[in-house]
Amino acid sequence: MSKNLLSSALFAGLIAGAVAALLQFVFVIPALLEGELYEGGERLHFLVDGSTQSERGAPGLGTKWGRHAMTVAFNMVTYTGYGLILAAAMVFARDKGVAKVSAKAGLIWGLAGFIAVQLAPAVGLPPELPGTPAAELAPRQIWWISTIVATAVALAMIAFARSGIWQIAGGILLILPHLIGAPHLDTYFGIAPPELSAEFVTLSLGMAAIGWATLGYFAAFFIERGES
Structure with missing residues (x-):
């Protein structure tokens, strides 16, 4: 470096x-x-x-x-x-x-x-x-880190890939974490x-x-x- x-x-x-x-x-x-x-x-x-x-x-x-x-x-x-x-x-x-x-x-x-x-x-x-209650910390951290990595890779694929197939794959990867969904409680306690x-x-x-x-x-x- x-x-x-x-x-x-x-x-x-x-x-x-x-x-x-x-x-x-x-x-x-x-x-x-x-x-x-x-x-x-x-x-x-x-x-x-x-x-x-x-x-x-x-x-x-x-x-x-x-x-x-x-x-x-x-x-x-x-x-x-x-x-x-x-x-x-x-x-x-x-x-x-x-x-x-x-x-x-x-x-x-x-x-x-x-x-x-x-x-x-x-x-x-x-x-x-x-004071906002939330789901367990470990699953949220895993989803959070996975989403960051997936989004960064997806944006790079969309921006720099020369093949349309790879760009489409990047778009799918971009939304994949949200299709899986983040961990949440079953009700609201705010x-x-x-x-x-x-x-x-x-x-x-x-x-x-x-x-x-x-x-x-x-x-x-x-x-x-x-x-x-």
């Missing part, structure tokens, strides 16, 4: 991680903190008599700066790791003569990474607010308002899409700049 590839992934990961953390602080974490109020019982969506007692609005970020610093660090480390994979894939595709490395193309690579790692698994296992859960899912995926696009753009930008 070349020095340029490593440095490109590092710089892109740090930038994307910082952007993602900032977006999470502004949009995602307020919804998360609001969900924690329902998890802890400070707020109740339904009372015993069936009436509602839901207030709108999240608490402030407060003084949990250690937790917030961990959020920033986690984003930077995670996006740097993703950046290594993404940059290696870009360079590999370029060396095979099936793709070019450019900042604009990097946006597409980043969004493809978002589809594989975030969007496709979220179709079956969307982001969950604190304690937070469904509107809040829907908002949390939307915000989480939307901000992740921006983070991945940023990662792809800067990974390609630094690779291209380092080789010029």
Whole structure:
């Protein structure tokens, strides 16, 4: 692995991680903190008599700066790791003569990474607010990892295969995990308002899409700049 590839992934990961953390602080974490109020019982969506007692609005970020610093660090480390994979894939595709490395193309690579790692698994296992009951962890992890791998391979087949048969096979592979289905409970046990859960899912995926696009753009930008 070349020095340029490593440095490109590092710089892109740090930038994307910082952007993602900032977006999470502004949009995602307020919804998360609001969900924690329902998890802890400070707020109740339904009372015993069936009436509602839901207030709108999240608490402030407060003084949990250690937790917030961990959020920033986690984003930077995670996006740097993703950046290594993404940059290696870009360079590999370029060396095979099936793709070019450019900042604009990097946006597409980043969004493809978002589809594989975030969007496709979220179709079956969307982001969950604190306190949301779910199926057993091991089956969910197996389905989640399998979906990421299947989606990444399928997108590569669709994008780079020269044979239509392989592209069709990629399309089948793309939907296969969802035909199998993710593990779920037989009923619903959510304690937070469904509107809040829907908002949390939307915000989480939307901000992740921006983070991945940023990662792809800067990974390609630094690779291209380092080789010029």
